[in-house]
Amino acid sequence: MIVADTFPSLPMDRPLPRAMLYSIAAGIGGPGLNRVAKEVVTLAQEKGFLGSAVAYSIAPNTLPNHLVRTLRYHPVRLLSALKRDYYHGAKKHALDHTAAKMLQSGRFDFFHSW
Numbered sequence: 001m002i003v004a005d006t007f008p009s010l011p012m013d014r015p016l017p018r019a020m021l022y023s024i025a026a027g028i029g030g031p032g033l034n035r036v037a038k039e040v041v042t043l044a045q046e047k048g049f050l051g052s053a054v055a056y057s058i059a060p061n062t063l064p065n066h067l068v069r070t071l072r073y074h075p076v077r078l079l080s081a082l083k084r085d086y087y088h089g090a091k092k093h094a095l096d097h098t099a100a101k102m103l104q105s106g107r108f109d110f111f112h113s114w
Contacts (some may be wrong), residue, residue, distance in 0.1 A: 016111030019051030023099040024114040025092045026105050029059025054099050
């Protein structure tokens with residue numbers, strides 16, 4: 001059993017990030033992990049610190065288009081005939097490469113990735 005007093009609490013005046021880059025090797029919106037991703041980006045947008053999100057797909061009307069970069073039509077999708085482990089590994093490398101390029105811009109002060 002975990003007791004709440006075991007963990008130190010964060011100061012309430014701690015500033016939120018100004019621009020978070022959220023990266024997930026799945027979609028945003030839908031069942032399972034996609035639902036969790038949607039909740040994270042929706043909350044970050046509501047609180048005003050979502051800089052951008054990178055994912056393989058996004059459910060309609062989840063976020064404004066200028067905040068999302070999808071890899072739905074990325075060339076790595078041409079490798080889908082490979083064995084599952086190889087294809088998923090290639091997809092994750094493509095996503096990480098895209099997120100790394102975005103981080104190099106210096107626009108983000110916080111990075112969250114799955």
